[in-house]
Amino acid sequence: MSTGLLYALAGVLLFVLGAAGAVLLAHLMRKVLAFNVMGSGAFLVLVGLAQREDVIDPVPQAMVLTGIVVAVAATALALGLARAFHARTGRTGLTEEARRD
Amino acid sequence: MTVNEVLPLAVIASSLLPGLIIFALPERRIGLRSALNLLGAVSKLVFVGLLLAGVAAGEEYGFRHTVLPGVELVFKADALALLFVTLSTVLWLFTTVYAIGYLEGSPHRSRFFGFFSLCVTATVGLAMAGNLFTFFVFYELLTLSTFPLVVHRGTPQAMRGGMVYLAYTLAGGALLLTGIVWLHGLMGQVDFVHGGSVAALGPQATAQLKVVFLLLIAGVGVKAAIVPLHGWLPQAMVAPAPVSALLHAVAVVKAGAFGIVRIVYEVYGVEYAQSLGLLLPLAIAAAITIVWGSVRALFQDDLKKRLAYSTVSQVSYIALGVALFGPVGTIGGLAHLVHQGIMKITLFFAAGNYAETLGVHKVSELDGAGRRMPLTSAAFSIAAFGMIGVAPTAGYVSKWYLGEGALAAGMDWVVAVLWTSSLLNAAYFLPILYRLWFRPRPAAWPHEHIPARGWRETGWLLLAPPLITAAAVLITGLFAETSWSPLAWAKLIAAREYLQ
Amino acid sequence: MNGLLRSAVVIVGLSLAAAMVIALLQLPSAAVHLPALVAENLAQSGVEHPVTAVLLNFRGWDTLLEVAVLLLALLTLLTLGGGKAPAPAAAVDPLLQGLARRMLPLIVLTAGYLLWAGAHRPGGAFQAGAVLAAGAVFLQLAGLLPAWTAPRRWLRLGLVLGFLVFLAVAAALLGQGALLRYPPALAGGLILLIEAGLTLSLGLILAGLFLFLTGRDA
Amino acid sequence: MTEAWPDPAAWLILLPLAWATLAFLAGPGRGGRLAIPALAAQCALALWLAVSLAESGARLHPVGGWGAPLGIDLLADGLSAVMLLLTQAVALALAVYAQAYFADAHHRHEATWFWPLTGFLIAAMNALFLSADLFNLYVTLELLGLAAVGLVAVGGGTAQIAAALRYLLVSLIASGAYLMGVALIYGTYGTAAIASLAPLIDPTPPLATWLAAGLMVVGLMAKTALFPFHFWLPPAHGGAPAPVSALLSALVVKASFYLVLRLALGPFAPLAEMAAWLAGGLGAAAILWGSWQALRTRHIKRLVAWSTVAQLGYLFLIFPLLAADGLAMQAGVMQAVAHGLAKAALFAAAGVLMRATGRDTLDGLAGVAGRVPLTLFAFGLAGVTIMGLPPSAGFLAKWLLIDAALASGQWGWVVVIIAGGLLAAGYIFRVLRRAFLVAPEDSRFHPVPRRLEWTAFALAVASVLLGLRGAELVALLG
Numbered sequence A: 001m002s003t004g005l006l007y008a009l010a011g012v013l014l015f016v017l018g019a020a021g022a023v024l025l026a027h028l029m030r031k032v033l034a035f036n037v038m039g040s041g042a043f044l045v046l047v048g049l050a051q052r053e054d055v056i057d058p059v060p061q062a063m064v065l066t067g068i069v070v071a072v073a074a075t076a077l078a079l080g081l082a083r084a085f086h087a088r089t090g091r092t093g094l095t096e097e098a099r100r101d
Numbered sequence B: 001m002t003v004n005e006v007l008p009l010a011v012i013a014s015s016l017l018p019g020l021i022i023f024a025l026p027e028r029r030i031g032l033r034s035a036l037n038l039l040g041a042v043s044k045l046v047f048v049g050l051l052l053a054g055v056a057a058g059e060e061y062g063f064r065h066t067v068l069p070g071v072e073l074v075f076k077a078d079a080l081a082l083l084f085v086t087l088s089t090v091l092w093l094f095t096t097v098y099a100i101g102y103l104e105g106s107p108h109r110s111r112f113f114g115f116f117s118l119c120v121t122a123t124v125g126l127a128m129a130g131n132l133f134t135f136f137v138f139y140e141l142l143t144l145s146t147f148p149l150v151v152h153r154g155t156p157q158a159m160r161g162g163m164v165y166l167a168y169t170l171a172g173g174a175l176l177l178t179g180i181v182w183l184h185g186l187m188g189q190v191d192f193v194h195g196g197s198v199a200a201l202g203p204q205a206t207a208q209l210k211v212v213f214l215l216l217i218a219g220v221g222v223k224a225a226i227v228p229l230h231g232w233l234p235q236a237m238v239a240p241a242p243v244s245a246l247l248h249a250v251a252v253v254k255a256g257a258f259g260i261v262r263i264v265y266e267v268y269g270v271e272y273a274q275s276l277g278l279l280l281p282l283a284i285a286a287a288i289t290i291v292w293g294s295v296r297a298l299f300q301d302d303l304k305k306r307l308a309y310s311t312v313s314q315v316s317y318i319a320l321g322v323a324l325f326g327p328v329g330t331i332g333g334l335a336h337l338v339h340q341g342i343m344k345i346t347l348f349f350a351a352g353n354y355a356e357t358l359g360v361h362k363v364s365e366l367d368g369a370g371r372r373m374p375l376t377s378a379a380f381s382i383a384a385f386g387m388i389g390v391a392p393t394a395g396y397v398s399k400w401y402l403g404e405g406a407l408a409a410g411m412d413w414v415v416a417v418l419w420t421s422s423l424l425n426a427a428y429f430l431p432i433l434y435r436l437w438f439r440p441r442p443a444a445w446p447h448e449h450i451p452a453r454g455w456r457e458t459g460w461l462l463l464a465p466p467l468i469t470a471a472a473v474l475i476t477g478l479f480a481e482t483s484w485s486p487l488a489w490a491k492l493i494a495a496r497e498y499l500q
Numbered sequence C: 001m002n003g004l005l006r007s008a009v010v011i012v013g014l015s016l017a018a019a020m021v022i023a024l025l026q027l028p029s030a031a032v033h034l035p036a037l038v039a040e041n042l043a044q045s046g047v048e049h050p051v052t053a054v055l056l057n058f059r060g061w062d063t064l065l066e067v068a069v070l071l072l073a074l075l076t077l078l079t080l081g082g083g084k085a086p087a088p089a090a091a092v093d094p095l096l097q098g099l100a101r102r103m104l105p106l107i108v109l110t111a112g113y114l115l116w117a118g119a120h121r122p123g124g125a126f127q128a129g130a131v132l133a134a135g136a137v138f139l140q141l142a143g144l145l146p147a148w149t150a151p152r153r154w155l156r157l158g159l160v161l162g163f164l165v166f167l168a169v170a171a172a173l174l175g176q177g178a179l180l181r182y183p184p185a186l187a188g189g190l191i192l193l194i195e196a197g198l199t200l201s202l203g204l205i206l207a208g209l210f211l212f213l214t215g216r217d218a
Numbered sequence D: 001m002t003e004a005w006p007d008p009a010a011w012l013i014l015l016p017l018a019w020a021t022l023a024f025l026a027g028p029g030r031g032g033r034l035a036i037p038a039l040a041a042q043c044a045l046a047l048w049l050a051v052s053l054a055e056s057g058a059r060l061h062p063v064g065g066w067g068a069p070l071g072i073d074l075l076a077d078g079l080s081a082v083m084l085l086l087t088q089a090v091a092l093a094l095a096v097y098a099q100a101y102f103a104d105a106h107h108r109h110e111a112t113w114f115w116p117l118t119g120f121l122i123a124a125m126n127a128l129f130l131s132a133d134l135f136n137l138y139v140t141l142e143l144l145g146l147a148a149v150g151l152v153a154v155g156g157g158t159a160q161i162a163a164a165l166r167y168l169l170v171s172l173i174a175s176g177a178y179l180m181g182v183a184l185i186y187g188t189y190g191t192a193a194i195a196s197l198a199p200l201i202d203p204t205p206p207l208a209t210w211l212a213a214g215l216m217v218v219g220l221m222a223k224t225a226l227f228p229f230h231f232w233l234p235p236a237h238g239g240a241p242a243p244v245s246a247l248l249s250a251l252v253v254k255a256s257f258y259l260v261l262r263l264a265l266g267p268f269a270p271l272a273e274m275a276a277w278l279a280g281g282l283g284a285a286a287i288l289w290g291s292w293q294a295l296r297t298r299h300i301k302r303l304v305a306w307s308t309v310a311q312l313g314y315l316f317l318i319f320p321l322l323a324a325d326g327l328a329m330q331a332g333v334m335q336a337v338a339h340g341l342a343k344a345a346l347f348a349a350a351g352v353l354m355r356a357t358g359r360d361t362l363d364g365l366a367g368v369a370g371r372v373p374l375t376l377f378a379f380g381l382a383g384v385t386i387m388g389l390p391p392s393a394g395f396l397a398k399w400l401l402i403d404a405a406l407a408s409g410q411w412g413w414v415v416v417i418i419a420g421g422l423l424a425a426g427y428i429f430r431v432l433r434r435a436f437l438v439a440p441e442d443s444r445f446h447p448v449p450r451r452l453e454w455t456a457f458a459l460a461v462a463s464v465l466l467g468l469r470g471a472e473l474v475a476l477l478g
Helices: A003-024 A028-050 A058-089 B003-024 B030-056 B079-102 B109-127 B132-150 B156-187 B203-224 B232-238 B241-250 B252-268 B270-275 B279-298 B303-323 B327-358 B374-388 B394-408 B412-438 B460-478 B486-499 C002-025 C034-045 C050-058 C060-080 C094-117 C125-141 C153-176 C184-214 D008-026 D031-056 D078-101 D105-130 D134-153 D158-189 D194-200 D207-223 D233-239 D242-265 D269-296 D300-317 D328-357 D373-387 D393-407 D411-436 D450-468 D471-477
Strands: B062-068 B071-076 D058-062 D073-077
Touching: A003 A028, A003 C002, A003 D158, A028 A058, A028 D158, A058 C034, A058 C050, A058 C060, A058 C184, A058 D134, A058 D158, B003 B030, B003 B062, B003 B071, B003 B079, B003 B109, B030 B079, B030 B109, B062 D393, B062 D450, B062 D471, B071 B132, B079 B109, B079 B241, B079 B252, B079 B327, B079 B460, B079 B486, B109 B132, B109 B241, B109 B252, B132 B156, B132 B203, B132 B241, B132 B252, B132 D393, B156 B203, B156 B232, B156 D393, B156 D411, B203 B252, B203 B303, B232 B241, B232 B303, B241 B252, B241 B303, B241 B327, B252 B270, B252 B279, B252 B303, B252 B327, B270 B279, B279 B303, B279 B412, B303 B327, B303 B394, B303 B412, B327 B374, B327 B394, B327 B460, B327 B486, B374 B394, B374 B412, B374 B460, B394 B412, B394 B460, B394 B486, C002 D158, C002 D207, C034 C050, C034 C184, C050 C060, C050 C184, C060 C153, C060 C184, C060 D008, C060 D105, C060 D134, C094 C125, C094 C184, C125 C184, C153 C184, C153 D008, D008 D031, D008 D058, D008 D073, D008 D105, D031 D058, D031 D073, D031 D078, D031 D105, D031 D471, D073 D078, D073 D105, D073 D194, D078 D105, D078 D242, D078 D328, D078 D450, D078 D471, D105 D134, D105 D242, D134 D158, D134 D207, D134 D242, D158 D194, D158 D207, D158 D233, D207 D242, D207 D269, D233 D242, D233 D300, D242 D269, D242 D300, D242 D328, D269 D300, D269 D411, D300 D328, D300 D393, D300 D411, D328 D373, D328 D393, D328 D450, D328 D471, D373 D393, D373 D411, D373 D450, D393 D411, D393 D450
Parallel strands: none
Antiparallel strands: B062 B071, D058 D073
16 A cells, blocks of 8 residues: 555545536536546546556656646636626526526 | 440430439520430430340440449349330430420429439439349439429428338338348348349258348338338329329339349249249239229229329239249230330320319319310320220230230139239229210310410320320230330340249 | 436446445556656656656657647637626735735746756746746736737737747658657757747736636626 | 658648647638648648558557657557548538638628637547547547537537537546546556557456546547437537537547547457447437437427437447457448538538528428529438438448348347438438428528538538448558
């Protein structure tokens, strides 16, 4: 149970939590946050597994760097769309009952 | 690309190219459109003439084009193909002339004649198909090119008729496709070969081959309007007269019957089909259709509906001829393929003239039309006698051979079927003739329209075609035994099919 | 329907998590050892720091596409923009403005250092760009920098310059034979050139993601 | 491996990236003049690539010269060459269409942003078809997803923003799942390069590989809008402007299908049999559900979008047949190409019909055959391909599919394929039927640029002509 593997296990839990949140939460802001949690989980697994035998591997770290930038771009786009959607409809969620909160 | 390869393609191109050009023609270019149509029809006639001469002399015409590995588009202009090609080419010429006259002043003519040419291209392609794949390609192309013709008028009932037509033909196409691919899976590419090629599959495949036969015949039977699958034919009567003429005498229905001939003779082989016991059920189905179609025709007051049910019954003569195991029955069936075409197209031309000139659509309104439109009615009468099978006409010849074939095959009940159907034909045609010639004319016709040019009856464009085809009915009947009649050609084919 | 979806997602989530945990606990050791390969080829990569070497040289292709992703995200935000008038400047707090003016040179200096340090320790274009963007956001919040509306020619050029430089280098190298194959001698110099261009453009793009957003219907 | 002339494959990616950026730089209105010649050049490159592959089979281009496990490889084989050809050809036709479609005054906004986004979209697809590294594929998938979402939202209406948002969220969750799959694979085998992974994955891999394969394939199925994940496609493809819907339906959803096929043939080949029947089942469900919805909707573009959902079902039918000795893979790719051409023609024709009648409902179509005959002909021809009737490429695909299904004795798929064809005839003739009706007097028609009609017609004719000569395509696929 090296520290790398511990991070990977934490990553798995974060991933599943984030994915469930992204599907279930109605509020767009929460969906985007959940999506970021999910992404972080995947990155943790990527780096954690690579270092589970305590050998520092630069390749997954570079991949994570790329992944983070892609996640930033996607989040910015999601926020932009959510703002535009809110500006036009005043609603914060896509589904009908999202009207309440 | 030798001459023998180019000629079949030329036959197809002679209606495809004018068709595509006509699509692009603006509506007002009437002269050019008619010229293109006639040019296409005449050039096709010339090419077919060359083919006829060549095949009679034993020449081989064919063209192969690989579409997929192991799947080829094959054209083969053999004797059987040319029987159907000649029929459709000749009658297409007359129908084109008739359509030019009939559609004068109506909208969307470029679209009409474009699809008209596509339809004949599909018919000719289907006739000259060298394997089941090519047959299926043109079989479906025929459906697609005839749908816009059926719905040409654009009225809601035309649309309903079109939808019924599509439902039947596409479902039939699906069955046919399954059968063809199944057979393709069993034995690779299925080329049409005299005496059939399926027998080589050996005994273990017989069960599958029976199911495949059912699928193929059902798929082709929809267009041949065999009883349970014939529902679309009367519905398709909403189409304008030239389309009904084309659909019922030349293209669609004949394609179905021709398909049955190809499948029984050149895929299964008539001996192998007989050994599998497939011919008897086919004969029974054909017999039922013959009688049932004639009975339904009795009760139709609408003239074109009556002719439609008559077609349902008449086409099954061909299927019956095919199912009678023996050369004489085959000759009868193949000859009828041509004879029925000539007779039925005359009837439809006449029906179209009655509708155009007198506004008459119902049989009950035909009283005294004989005197008002003598030539058209004369043509109608000759064709009617032909359908009944009265002595000097073509119909008599094919029914005679069918009767002989039935006796030779020892299926006496078929002779009874032929007699009953002849009686029924008389039952639904003679009253019409009586009304035409012996009943006094009504005070006023529904809406009479006296054409400016030509005889009092109708324009010469609408009058010449029925007269010529009516003459043809008599000539083919009288000169049946000569060497250049359709009957002689049918004998040539039968000889080649049964040689092996 | 919603209750059904909720419980379905929870069940699937839990079982997936359990399966993954079990899978990770019984994972065999990896067959391929990339760290050794990276160390071996580090010399020809033109930089000393392994992560930068992977980022800019071994997997430079990923980085090029990744910059395209960022630029694309900005483009899409611009398509959403109605280009309406920017929000009125917030009440200006003199203390914040004073701090911002003094912090700006420091921010630019740090960004320059990060860019240069990337060659032999953690750093590089992305980190430098992020710092520059943070500086721009800080200035906008302090009211010294108006929110951006539709970018005019110069801003557009700034936004795409880094990516065009990277693309030009890639195309030039492809002309010579292989995509992004830096000749060992020039590798370091080319990487620094690309990183410098990227720092400027990424700074503008990341700042743009924020400033274009605030520019409309606040 | 580098020949005298540099590899056309890499140029196919750099060129669109360049003209997309320059289109943005050049500002509004000048994008089309830049894109069309560039796309023509890309078509030539793709054709040249395909021809050069015909002899040499496959063409490897190690980026940076490092080679498989360390660096990223660009692999151009028959499959990617076919997809590249389809993408460039359809993109060129739609670019010509879009330039005329957005030419009028009130489409200025779309005209400005359509070109840069499309450039990135095409670049992403070309990169995806050529990449042979799982993580690099994640980046190309993201680039493709964001460009597609941007294009959906380019229309600017509220419905389009909502559709883009729903599409983005599904796409992000799918990418997240795919990324986790890549992470697990990297963790288990230490590399993300397909070439190095293929020998390492044996038929009984550790649980982590099963999970990774599952996550990646489910993520890609969501991006391809396969049956349970299809809900985002109709509003997104139905609501977007015609050229955008055509690009999305004809090309974008094909990219993630291509990836599933690439994984099922490559690294995950040993595991493919297990889940193959599931993919086939979902495909069959997609065919039935998509066709049923297409038969009920009243809007033209929504009907064509549901048709996409149905036709995608056909693509997934090949997975249970891959093991059989028939040409199942070739059938799937032929269907993808046929659908790509025909669906682009359908959406282009739908765009013309809506602009001519001024309405997007089916009832508004009465009598349109007289006004825009060429478009109706294009819609009809494309419909023939969608229905899988001869003489079209769709028919060849259907023929190969049925042949493969019969060869492996799996009867169920034959029934589904035939039923799908008849259902397709059902919803295609819903449109054609109304077009042949006589036009009501009050209907008025707006003039439509001729170029729109000719582009739709060219695409439809291409899908039919391919039906006459499929041998080269099948040969290229090996």
